[in-house]
Amino acid sequence: MKNIRLTEMARVLRSKNSGPYELTLDIIFKDRESFELARRSGIFTEKFFASLYSIKTDQVIGVIEFAPANAIKATIVRPIVSGCAGDGDIYGAQQHAPLLSIEVPIR
Amino acid sequence: MKEFLVLSPTAILGYGFPLSSLKEGLNHRPHAIAVDAGSTDPGPYYLGAGVPFTCRDAVKRDLGYLLSAAAANSIPLLIGSAGGSGGEPHLKRDVELIIEIAGQKDLHFKIAVIHAEVDREQVRDSLRQGKVKPLGPVPPLQESDLDEAVRIVGQMGIEPLIGALEIGAQVIVAGRAYDPAVFAAPACKSGCKTGPAIHMGKILECGAIASTPGSGSDCLLGRIGQGYFEVETLNPARVCTVTSVAAHTLYEKSDPLHLPFPGGHLDLKETRFEQVAKNRVKVTGSKFVPAQKYTVKLEGVKKVGFRTVAIAGCRDPVMIREIDHVIEVVRERTRDNFSGTMGNYSLGFKIYGKNGVMGVLEPVKNIIPHEIGIVIEAIGKTQETADTICGFARSAMLHSSYPGRKATAGNLAFPFSPTEFKGGEVFNCNIYHLMEVEDPFELFPMEIINV
Numbered sequence: 001m002k003n004i005r006l007t008e009m010a011r012v013l014r015s016k017n018s019g020p021y022e023l024t025l026d027i028i029f030k031d032r033e034s035f036e037l038a039r040r041s042g043i044f045t046e047k048f049f050a051s052l053y054s055i056k057t058d059q060v061i062g063v064i065e066f067a068p069a070n071a072i073k074a075t076i077v078r079p080i081v082s083g084c085a086g087d088g089d090i091y092g093a094q095q096h097a098p099l100l101s102i103e104v105p106i107r
Numbered sequence: 108m109k110e111f112l113v114l115s116p117t118a119i120l121g122y123g124f125p126l127s128s129l130k131e132g133l134n135h136r137p138h139a140i141a142v143d144a145g146s147t148d149p150g151p152y153y154l155g156a157g158v159p160f161t162c163r164d165a166v167k168r169d170l171g172y173l174l175s176a177a178a179a180n181s182i183p184l185l186i187g188s189a190g191g192s193g194g195e196p197h198l199k200r201d202v203e204l205i206i207e208i209a210g211q212k213d214l215h216f217k218i219a220v221i222h223a224e225v226d227r228e229q230v231r232d233s234l235r236q237g238k239v240k241p242l243g244p245v246p247p248l249q250e251s252d253l254d255e256a257v258r259i260v261g262q263m264g265i266e267p268l269i270g271a272l273e274i275g276a277q278v279i280v281a282g283r284a285y286d287p288a289v290f291a292a293p294a295c296k297s298g299c300k301t302g303p304a305i306h307m308g309k310i311l312e313c314g315a316i317a318s319t320p321g322s323g324s325d326c327l328l329g330r331i332g333q334g335y336f337e338v339e340t341l342n343p344a345r346v347c348t349v350t351s352v353a354a355h356t357l358y359e360k361s362d363p364l365h366l367p368f369p370g371g372h373l374d375l376k377e378t379r380f381e382q383v384a385k386n387r388v389k390v391t392g393s394k395f396v397p398a399q400k401y402t403v404k405l406e407g408v409k410k411v412g413f414r415t416v417a418i419a420g421c422r423d424p425v426m427i428r429e430i431d432h433v434i435e436v437v438r439e440r441t442r443d444n445f446s447g448t449m450g451n452y453s454l455g456f457k458i459y460g461k462n463g464v465m466g467v468l469e470p471v472k473n474i475i476p477h478e479i480g481i482v483i484e485a486i487g488k489t490q491e492t493a494d495t496i497c498g499f500a501r502s503a504m505l506h507s508s509y510p511g512r513k514a515t516a517g518n519l520a521f522p523f524s525p526t527e528f529k530g531g532e533v534f535n536c537n538i539y540h541l542m543e544v545e546d547p548f549e550l551f552p553m554e555i556i557n558v
Contacts, residue, residue: 012354018361020147020536021244028354053468061244066363068378069353075361077244079467083150084535085411085453085486086466090150094464 006102009034013099017092020082022061024075024092025049025099035070041104049074052098110330111294112137115311118323120144120169120186120201121161124314128326131341133176135328139293140177142169143286143312144201145188151408155257155534157196166201171208174278178214183272185279185289192406193223193283194258202280202556209558216278218556219271223282225261225405225550227253230542238543242404243361245539252407252537259407259538264369265301266547268292276555283406285368286312290329299331302395305373307336309366310355310390317355318345318386339387346386353380369404370547371397400543403550407538412452413490414530415497417483419504419519426518427479429509430458433518440503441496450488452496457482481519486533497527 006013012028027044029035038044046060053076061075080087089095114137117124121144149160159166177184190197202220209215231253233239239248253259260283269292271279281289287308294304307329310317315325318340326341338347356375357363366373377392421427434456441454459480462469483504485497505519544550 011350016359017148018359019243019539020151021242021539022361024357024359024361026354026357028350028357052470054470055468061361064362064364066353066357066375068375068380069350069357069363071354071357071363073357073363081536082147083152085484085533086455088457088464088466091148095468097465098468098470 001105001107003103003105004037006104007100009038009104013096015092015095017082018075021078022075023078023095024073025096027072027099029070032070035067037106038072038104039065040107043104044072044074049076052102055079110332111297111299113290113294113307113311113329113331114140115290115314115327115329116140116142116173117169117326118143118314118316119146119161121166122314123165123169123324124326125342126172128341129172129176132326132328133180136180137182137328138297139183139185140173141185141187141289141293141311142173143187143289145191145193145283145286147406149191151534151536152532154192154194154260154406155408155410156532157194157258159190159197159200161191163200163204167204167208170204171212174205174208174214175212177277178216183277183279183293185268185281185292187281187284187286187289189280189282192260193281194260195222195224198222198280198282205278205280206556206558215558217276218278218280218558219274219276220554220556221263221267221271221279221281222552222554223260223263223284223550225259227256227259230259230405233542239405239540242539242541248538248540252409255409256407256538257410257534259405261542261550262369262404262406263551264288264547265292265295266370267551267553269296270548271553272296274555282551287368294331300334300395301371302373302393303331303334303336303390305368305395306356306375306378306390306393307331307338310338310352313355313358315340315342315345317352318347319351320345321351335389335391337383337387337389339384347388349380349382349388352388352390370401371395401547402541402543405538405540405542406536408534409537411533411535412486412488413493414533415485415490415493415527416530417497417501417527418523419481419483419501419521419526420478421481421519422478423514423518424475424477425511425513426509428475429511430461430479433504433507433509436507436509437500437503440507441500444499445496449492449496452485452487452492454496454500455484457484490529494527494529501526
């Protein structure tokens with residue numbers, strides 16, 4: 001078994017608000033093969049995203065595969081509602097950096 | 108069935124477009140021009156303060172070309188979420204601009220203005236009947252939320268827009284609307300199916316963001332036929348690809364397989380994306396599933412006070428190491444100095460270089476940067492309170508002592524004089540709920556203006 005960096009498998013890695021209360025993370029793979037490899041790795045679970053962002057698993061609303069786009073996406077509860085005191089990213093567009101360091105085990 | 112063509116000039120009215128792209132779009136003889144003017148992304152301020160987040164002159168520039176194009180081609184122009192947030196002051200700004208431009212260019216048409224501000228008593232009645240539910244991780248609505256809300260808008264679906272087209276409106280200016288609705292409504296009115304029409308609207312609503320290289324200030328053309336739609340770029344510098352269009356289907360949504368909107372949801376499990384020309388993608392299999400009960404999304408904000416901010420930098424490695432300690436000292440000094448005389452206030456510190464962007468979500472914890480940026484933020488009941496707290500915290504931080512301190516002249520580098528900036532009113536989201544309605548039109552009264 002070897003690991004491949006997610007940055008080599010994905011064409012798009014991004015975060016964005018899904019409304020003011022949720023933050024959604026998109027991983028769009030460069031082709032069907034990379035998407036299938038990532039999916040088979042089984043690492044993209046709610047628990048995984050909770051640990052990536054140091055949040056409780058119940059704060060992960062869901063992890064969804066969208067095969068027509070070769071994509072896996074996760075949505076989490078915003079720790080601070082967009083625009084409330086303490087929020088540092090009103091659009092939620094700069095919360096993706098932890099995705100860049102993921103390595104995917106290839107089975 | 109003949110194809111129905113909808114031209115999307117830009118991601119948000121006021122974000123602009125190249126005239127060459129608009130001209131190329133018009134060469135295809137579109138049946139409607141539609142543009143989304145709004146977003147909740149810029150945060151609660153704009154809805155609360157009644158201020159558009161787009162600049163008047165930029166919107167006027169876009170509207171000037173679009174109104175001329177619609178009039179010259181005898182096709183309708185639809186504008187959704189006018190003025191950004193789609194409340195009364197936002198709608199008023201865009202309607203006034205349209206009337207002004209019509210006068211200057213000697214254009215004559217029937218304008219339908221569709222209002223979207225919702226009366227709090229109507230929501231209260233629905234709440235008491237159990238017809239208002241939270242949307243996502245949002246607390247259940249309380250009557251006190253309605254009392255505190257300064258403005259509430261409802262997000263209209265396609266029905267009120269189709270109603271305006273049916274009475275022959277040539278320019279439709281809608282308050283808060285489901286983003287894809289202005290693109291889908293003319294297609295649905297001409298007999299196209301709701302599923303592909305809404306999905307096409309979802310792609311078109313951000314202009315050329317769904318192409319590659321993406322842009323929020325360029326045009327996209329949608330064409331819809333029996334059981335499919337296609338989207339294509341109009342600028343030779345960009346193309347729509349399967350990835351760019353499929354990716355946009357996910358954009359800003361929690362669940363791409365199930366996209367809810369007023370009156371139902373899109374089921375995209377069977378959706379297929381296919382490259383049919385270099386710059387064009389065909390999409391099939393997008394299904395509309397009607398809801399059992401018609402619901403409208405409500406958005407509301409409450410006022411929490413006034414903000415003042417100060418911006419500073421720090422290049423001292425010892426101070427940077429001790430920054431958490433310094434912040435605690437400044438908080439305590441401020442609390443002690445005013446000991447309850449300032450009422451409730453909030454004092455916040457953003458440390459850029461450390462965790463200013465991600466806050467509690469930041470996984471990188473043990474790093475000592477060589478310089479940091481600091482934003483001090485105070486929110487008080489009045490602007491004077493915010494000014495006082497922010498100014499005091501700034502001077503306390505400038506001269507605070509910390510373990511190992513060598514530089515005793517001052518801890519902060521200020522880039523500006525004055526060091527503090529008034530941020531004005533502060534609002535928080537307090538309503539983000541779904542309300543059941545009997546009739547898709549009931550919250551959205553229409554008014555006709557002939558120019």
